[in-house]
Amino acid sequence: MSTDALEQTKMEKFSYDDSLVKMFLGATVLWGIVALLLGVTIAFQLAYWKLNLDLPWTTFGRLRPLHTNAAIFAFVGNAIFAGIYYSTQRLCKARLWSHILGRFHFWGWQLIIVAAALTLPLGFTQGKEYAELIWPIDVAIALVWVAFGANFLGTVLKRREKHIYVALWFYIATIVTVAVLHIVNSISLPVDFMQSYPVYAGVQDALVQWWYGHNAVAFFLTTPFLGIMYYFIPKAANRPVYSYRLSIIHFWSLVFIYIWAGPHHLLYSAVPEWVQTTGMVFSVMLWMPSWGGMINGLLTLRGVWDKVRKDPVLKFFATSVTFYGMATFEGPLLSVKSVNYLGHFTDWIVGHVHAGTIGWNYMMIAGMLYYLVPKMYKTELYSNKLANMQFWSATIGLLLYMMSMWVAGITQGLMWRAIDETGKLVYPNFIETVIRIVPMYWVRAIGGTFVLLGFFIMVYNLYKTIKNAPKNVEEDVYLAPVANHAEEPNATAHRKLEGLPVLFTILTTLAILVGGAVEIIPSLVSNKFVEANPDIKPYTSLEIAGRDIYIKEGCYVCHSQHIRPTPEEYLRYGKPSEAADSVYDRPFQWGSRRIGPDLARVGGKYNNMWHYRHMINPRDVTAGSIMPNYPWLVANKTQYDTLTRKLKVMKALGVPYSEEEINNAAENAMKQANVIAKDLSASGVDMSVENKEIVALIAYLQRLGVDSAQKKDDSVAKE
C-alpha cells in the first residue's frame, strides 16, 4: 500500500508487543512445573508422613502454603498476564502502552515469586491462607499490580476500537478487585522487616480474610479466565459468541454478587449469624450468574462439536468450561448451611478447589498454550497425539483426585458427627477418622501424579514446536483506521458504556465494593458483634513467642481453632467458640481444614509431657498419626530479645499490655518457661529445654481456650 493510500483511508500502522507475552508464557510453564511438583509432593506427604523428612523446610505445614501460592500466583498468575496482554492488544488494535512497565511487571512478578519460594519454606509467613507472604513482598505485589493496571488501562485508552469487548470487562473487574482485596487484607503493623501483625483481630480478621480468600478465587481464578474464554474460544472455534445479552447480564451479576459470598467460609462460626446467612444466600444466587459464563462458553461451540473431538485446543477449552460449570454448582451446594456442616473442615473442600484449579484453570491454560505457541512462533503444533495424551492424563488424574476427595471428605465428615444412643461419640479418637481415609490420600496422590505427567508431556510438545519453528520471524505489522469517536444516538445505554472504559471501571469498582462494605464494616466499627468477656486476657510474652512458632510452622494448615455449635463438636472439643475467644488473635487462626483435631480448647487437655513427646514424634502418643516430627523445636532457641518489640506492636494495635509487661517481656517469658521446664524435668527431660522453642509452643497450646473455661468453673463453684 502506498503512503498516499494510507492517508486517504486514515489508516495507522502498528504492531503488537508479543515478546512480553512470550516471556509470560515461558514463566507459566516453568512455575506450572514447580506448582504441580509441590502439589504432588505434599499429597504424598499426607499419605506417607515420613516424606516430611524431619526437616523444617520440607514439612507439610510450610510446603502447602508454597504450593498454593505457586499454583495461584505463579502458575495461574503468569498465564493470566500472558492471556491478558495478548488479547487486550488485539481487542484494542493497539500496541501495549508501555514497554518499560511491561518488563517491570514481568521481572517484578518473577522476583516476588522467588522471594515467596525462599521465605515460605524458611517459615516467614503472615499465617493467613493465600495471603501468607510477609509485608515487604505484599508491598511489592501492590506496586507491580498497579504497574500492570496502568499498562492495561493505558492500552485500552489508546485503542483503535470504539467499544470494549466483554473479555476486557472481565479484565477490568480483575485488576480493580484484586488490588482492593490485596491491599485491605494485607494492612498490618511491622515488628521488623520479616514480620508484622495484622490490624484486624479475631472475628474481624476472619471476615476480612475470607472476603479476600473467597474473592481471590473469584477475581484471580475466575474473572480473568472468563475473559480469556471470551477471547480464545470464539477465535479458536471461529464461531460467534452465543449471546451478547447474556454476557452483559452475567458479567454485572457475577461481579456484584460474588463479593458477598465470602462468609460461606465461616458458617457455624462466631461471626454474626446474619452475615453467615447473607454469605449463604448470595452463594445460592450466584449459581446462575456463574452458569451464564458456562452457557456462553459452551454454546459458542454449537455446530463445531466435531472439531472439538479433533482439535486439542478446543478439547481443552470445552473441558475447562465444563469443569467450571461443575465447580460453580458444587460451590453454592457447599454453601448451604447443612451441607457445609458436613463438608467444611474435610477433604471435600480440597477436592472442590481442585475441580476449579485443575479442571478450569489448568485445562484453560493448556488450551491457551496450544493455541498461542504455534501462532506466535508461526508454526504448527509438534504433535496432536501428545496433546491428546496430556488431555487424558490430566482428565483421569483430576477425576481420581475429585472422587477420592469426595469419598474421604464425606466419610470423615460422617464419622466426626456420629453419636450413639448413649450420647457418646462413635469415633471418639480423632485418629480413627484419619486412618480410615489414608487410602484415599494414596488415590489422590496418584491422580495428582497423572496431572503432573500430562503437564510434562505438554512441556515437551511445546518445546519441540518452538524448536521446529522458523527462526527470526519479523514482527507482523497491522493496519487499522483510527478510532471513530462519533456519537451513537441509537445505541443502547450499555453499548454506549462500552465506549467509555473509565466510567466502566468506576461502575465495576462500585459494584464490587457494596458487598464487602455491608458485611465487614459493621464488625470493624462496632463492638456490638464481639461480646466482651472480661475473663479473656491477652497472651503472655512466652505465649506470644509460642504463637509465632505455631504460625511459622503452619500448624493452622492442619489444625483449626474454631468449635462449631453442635452437640458432636461439644463432645469432641468442648463448648462452641465465641467471638470473645479470639479478640487477641492477630492473625486469627481458625483454620479451614482439620487434618488433625481442633485445638481451640486444647489447653489443659493433656499435660506438658504429652505435648513434649507429641512434638518430637506424634506416633509416641497417637498410634497411626500422620503428623510430621518436629525435632528442631527441642534444638532451636526461643527468641526472647524481640518480645518487647512484639508486645509494643500489639499494644499499638490495641492489646491492653501494661508498661511492666512490655518492658519485662523477656524476663517474664523466661520465668514462665522455667515453670514448664521444671514440670518436664520431673518426667525426666533435661532442664536445658527451658530456652527452647518447644517450651514456648507448649505454653501457647496450654493457654488455648483456658480463659473462657474459667467462667464455667466459677459458676459451678458458686453453686
Added chain:
Amino acid sequence: MSDSKKDLHLLEDEKHLVLDHDYDGIHELNHPLPSWWVGIWIISIVFSIPYFMYYHIAGGDGLRATYVKDMDKLSVIKAEQAKLLGVFDVEDYKTWLSNNDGVKLGATVYEENCLSCHAEGGGGDIGPNLTDKFWINAKDRTPEEIYPVINKGVEENGMPAWGEVLSKEDMYAAMAYVISLKGSTPPKAKEPQGENIEHE
C-alpha cells in the same frame, strides 16, 4: 469487517442474530437469555429473601438457638448415662468377667485409649506406672477403687473422664487388664509415683 465475517462458521438458525460487533474477528450473536436459566435464577432469589427474613427478622431458630435445644436433649441422655455409669456394682463386674475374657478385651481397649500415656504393658510414661505398687489416686488395686478413677478421670493430672467416651463394658475390660498387670515387667518402667498401697 465483512472479510472476517465471510470465514465465520454460522448456522442457519442464527444468521438473523448476528450483531454488528467485530473485535479482532470475534463476532457476537444476540440469543435471548435461556428461559430455564432465568427461571432457576429467579427461584434462587425467591428462595433467598424469605430464607433470610425467617432467621433474621421473624426470629426463627438460628444455629446457636438450635444448638441450645440440641444440647438440652443431649444433656438428658448424658445425665442418665452418668447415673448408670456412676454406680459401680462389683457383682455386676464379676458377672461380666465370668462371661467375657476381660483381660483380652481389655488389652484392645487399653491399646486404643490408654497406651498413649501409660505406655506399653502399663509401664507408665506421661501417666504413672500401672504395674508397681505405688498409686496416686487409688488406695488399693481393687475394682471399687479403680473404677471411679477411670470413669470420672483426674482433671488436674490430665487423666480424662473415660465415662464420657467409653461404654461401661469397655471400662470393665480396661480395668480387668490393668488389674492383671500387677507386678508384671513392662518393656520400659517409669519410676514410682504416689503412695505405696501394699503396706507390709
